[in-house]
Amino acid sequence: MSYLVLARKWRPRRFEDIVGQSHITRVLRNAVSAGRIAHAYLFTGVRGVGKTTAARILAKALNCEKGPTPEPCDQCNACSEIANGSAIDVYEIDGASNRGIDEVRQIIENVKYQPAKSRFKIYIIDEVHQVTKDAFNALLKTLEEPPSFVKFILATTEPHRLPETILSRCQRFDFRRIMVREIVQRLSEISKQEGLQITEGALLLLAREAEGSMRDAQSLLEQVLSYAAPGAGAGNAGAMIDESLLQEILGVAERKVLYDLSNAVLQGDAKRCVELVADVVVQGWDIPRLSRELVEHFRNLLVVRLTQDSPSSSFSRLLDLPDQEVGELKVQATELSADTLLDYFRFMARGDEEVARSAYPRFSLETVLVRLATLPKAAPIAEIVERLEKMERRLSGGAGHNRPRPGGEERAAAEKAEPEGQPPESGSAENGTEEVWRKFVAFVMKEKKILGSHLEQVHPLEMPPGPLKIGVGERYHFTYLQDPENMALLKELARRFFSQEVAVAITSLGARKPELKNGGQGGGDPPKAESDSGGDIVKETLRIFGGSVRGIKRET
Structure with a gap:
């Protein structure tokens, strides 16, 4: 008798022999026991997980001389012929080489004839996703209402390529990848039967290399078996296969x-x-x-x-x-x-x-x-935000008509001093206007932080009880505040803060030239900010994420 590879020699012959697919084998066995056998099944899953094997066992369960039975005897003529691939009423068709409409027409023509000697005529179509669209369309009616003695079992690794009309006519079973532990257990049983001495670590490496496919794992085991078998080389007969030796055989990293x-x-x-x-x-x-x-x-x-x-x-x-x-x-x-x-x-x-x-x-x-x-350890988000705020305050601490951002304590004090709905005291002095504006920005920061951060970068031109006019120097802030949704939110917050309806107007001030800290007078260069050289945080950010500093922009 010719040599059989391990994948064929140890192919499961009963439902309970199928490894890692108990959720499917249980349904199929119960369906056979109860007589609730569908006319079409679709088996999906990656390679080597038991789709075709399950289809053959289901065919044996249906055509066994003692059946239909969930436990085929595997001894009668019907079971033996199906196991050997010689059953005349079980057709195993390769969808890749029989994908055209002519082959499907032949199937349609043959299904109307009674089986030659078995209980059912069973068509197992492997790699069914290779069948053409026209062939699928021709098969629709037969697949939906076949004769009572005909069963279809379709198998595919790519169910997404099947038409919805085919999927809706089949009972679908998704075969999952087999777990490493289950593959190791099965390989250990085969190794004992084959007389192979192999360590558990080596079996684990084999199972991991198989990536969930039992057939791939058995093929790798056969390669190892050939290495350790008598005649493979001097001193190799009966050798113990350990992890290091297996890595040398397969060429994989330990x-x-x-x-x-x-x-x-x-x-x-x-x-x-x-x-x-x-x-x-x-x-x-x-x-x-x-x-x-x-x-x-x-x-x-x-x-x-x-x-x-x-x-x-x-x-x-x-x-x-x-x-x-x-x-x-x-x-x-x-x-x-x-x-x-x-x-x-x-x-x-x-x-x-x-x-x-x-x-x-x-x-x-x-x-x-x-x-x-060289990647620095991740710091907590709160710490990063705090460091960024400190850096921003240092960068914005230079001269200009912008007032530095108030610190957390000042902002909290402003919110506490001015609760919602309490109107500020009016004053004609510029300091009074700035104080009212600062409190309003603090109130907006409390309600909508993003909007408040934009208001911190603009300037009040006129304050209520008249309209609220805001001067914006940067185009980015101008575009954000002009957005209808943001404008509506700003009007609502202004109404709540000033306890009256407030008309809001946004005015572009255009680009302004930076001023020195001493008011633009005197010689000498302006003091360099820490950002001239990028600062430690900026340098670290560029190192991690890549890029370069194209320029430094000072807000005035």
Whole structure:
């Protein structure tokens, strides 16, 4: 007998043998038991998760000589023929090579004939999304009302490419990716049956490389089995396959490299990051794949940090990893805030796109890791806002006709001194007008902070009891205040503050030349603001996000 690959040799023969799809197999078994068998099924999911296998088992359950039964005997002629692919009443059709309207017409012509010797005539159409639109349209009527002895089972990896008219005529079952733990368990059983000595860590690496596909995992296991089998080479017969040997066979980076790289990043050791990437290149591992695994690793660190106080059951749902690796992630994420880990993940994900597009992926990955290693730890938002306000006050502390922004204590005192609805005392002196304007701005800041921030940058030309005229020097503030929605809000706030209807007018003052702090008199240069050189905060912002200072604009 010719050799069968592991994926075919260990193909499930009963519903309970299908790994990781219990939510589907239970429904199918109950449907067969109750006699509620639909005329058309649609199985969707990624490659190698059991779609075609489930279709064959369902065909055996329907045509078994002891059935229909949810437990096909797998011994009768019908079950054996379906398992061998020689059943004359079970048609397995490849949708990629039988995609035209002529092939579909042949199906339509044949469905009206009774099955030759089985209970049902079953059509299994794999990769059905490859069928043309005209062929789908020709199949609609037959798929909606087939003869009672005909069943359709469609399988696809891309259900979004199917017409809605096809989807609505089928019972849809979505096969999910198989979890790493389930793949490891199945591979362990196959390894014992095949006499392969392999460690659990190596099985875990195989399962992770399969990315949720049992067929891919079995294909990788067969490659390992060929390496360890007698005759593969001197001294290799019966060899124990461990993680390091498996990494050499498959050419993938070991998990330890991920932890070494992430530790170097977290410790700010950019030199170590470059050295580790060089080691990976020397060993011939795939750089883009390593980059993708680093993205996943930082994501795992973030999830562990967010769920560190959650019960252990939540980790199995969010992290498809063994308990030992979850513990290592906890240790690594303990000293870091969620904001810091979020920054690491965001920059790594963005850098992975650069690595994937780059003609020099090694250099791109090195650049990304150096950037991460030199990235400052994220500070709390409140602290950043406070630092920005201090910097703004320093930058606006120069000369000019604008009054510096009142501090937090002054603003609070103004709000306390002037409650809503209490009209200010009128005065003809300029200082009185400025005082009323300051209190009005403080009131607006309390109600609508964004609007108040714009009012702090403009000037009162006339105050109630007459109209409220506002002079605006910058086009940006002028455009914002002229917006009908913002103008209506400003009128409403003015009415509430002055306890009367107030007409509001916005006047453009045009560009003004900056004045020196000494009133424009005297020689010497004006004092330099801290922003002339960018300031520490500006420099750090440019270093992190890139860019350059194109010019410095002083408000007057």
